[in-house]
Amino acid sequence: MSQVNRSTRRPFMRPMGKWWERDPFFVRYMWREVTAVVVAIYAIVCAVGIVRLSQGEAAWNGFLEALRSPWSILAHMVMLLGMIYHTYSWFEIMPKTMPPMVVDGKRVSATTITTTGLLVAAAAGVLLLLILWGLAP
Amino acid sequence: MKRSNAPIFWAMFGAGGMLSALFGPALVFVTGLAVPMALLLPGDTMSYPRMLHFAQNWFAKGFIFAVVALFVWHAAHRIFHSLHDVHIPANLLSKLACYGTAFVVTVITAWKLLAIGF
Numbered sequence: 433m434s435q436v437n438r439s440t441r442r443p444f445m446r447p448m449g450k451w452w453e454r455d456p457f458f459v460r461y462m463w464r465e466v467t468a469v470v471v472a473i474y475a476i477v478c479a480v481g482i483v484r485l486s487q488g489e490a491a492w493n494g495f496l497e498a499l500r501s502p503w504s505i506l507a508h509m510v511m512l513l514g515m516i517y518h519t520y521s522w523f524e525i526m527p528k529t530m531p532p533m534v535v536d537g538k539r540v541s542a543t544t545i546t547t548t549g550l551l552v553a554a555a556a557g558v559l560l561l562l563i564l565w566g567l568a569p
Numbered sequence: 570m571k572r573s574n575a576p577i578f579w580a581m582f583g584a585g586g587m588l589s590a591l592f593g594p595a596l597v598f599v600t601g602l603a604v605p606m607a608l609l610l611p612g613d614t615m616s617y618p619r620m621l622h623f624a625q626n627w628f629a630k631g632f633i634f635a636v637v638a639l640f641v642w643h644a645a646h647r648i649f650h651s652l653h654d655v656h657i658p659a660n661l662l663s664k665l666a667c668y669g670t671a672f673v674v675t676v677i678t679a680w681k682l683l684a685i686g687f
Contacts, residue, residue: 452654465651471589472644472670474597478637479678481600485624486681489617496615499605508601515593522590549590557595564599567623568614 464521470514473507523549578646578668585643588635596636624685637678645671 452458484495498504526549527542534540603610613619623629649667652659 448656462654465647465654468644468647468651471585471593471640472648474589474593474601475637475640475644476674478600478633479641479674482624482633482637482678482681482685485617485620486684492617492620496605499601505602505605508597508605511601512594512597515589515597518586519590519594522586553591556591560592560595561599564614565610568610569616569619 460521463517464525467514467518467521470511471518474511474515519553520550523553578642581639581642582646583643585639585641586647588639589643592636593640621685624682625687627687630682630685630687634678634682638675641671641674 452462481495484491499508523546527545530545532539533545599610600615602608604612604614624633645667649659649664652663652667657663
């Protein structure tokens, strides 16, 4: 029966192959989701570092050596761009992902939320760099 | 009615997303670029004795664990929910692949952090 159906009626199926290429909004959405891969890879790099650290000095020095390889440097440059885009997109969609915030009877605008988030993120990043700079030999 | 476990995973997604948005760029820069290339920070910033001492501090240990665990659960949740968009069905197999990886990474990190001692 299905054989007959297939030959007699061919309903239109909208092609959905690379649907995200249709609209710049979808492209931005996809890049935003891809940042999760960067976050995952960085978490795994850190986990590997902890495993190597627990195995002693030789293992840890091997890990440091791997971090100094050109491939690692290149990968971390790409990951840095990915992380920065993650930060930007995280606060860009924050007005939609958080509950509405009301101050003095007026709803806080999307721009205010995004700008505040990005400023806090910049401050947090600088603070972490300063702390690590203070801890450095 | 059975309680949904979804809020737990969404909470970890949110916490990991926020932590990585705040500190992710600086962390990648420090551990992946600044220290290996000896830019701004000395090349021996992450030498074995220093790193061991750092990982033995309870606060630093907690921070390392939070970074690894929350980052990986954030990513697992986000990747799992995006699979449908790239025509990969969200079934038990893909669920196990995503959350299973996060679980394994979390357990190994916790175990090794404890093995490093205090």
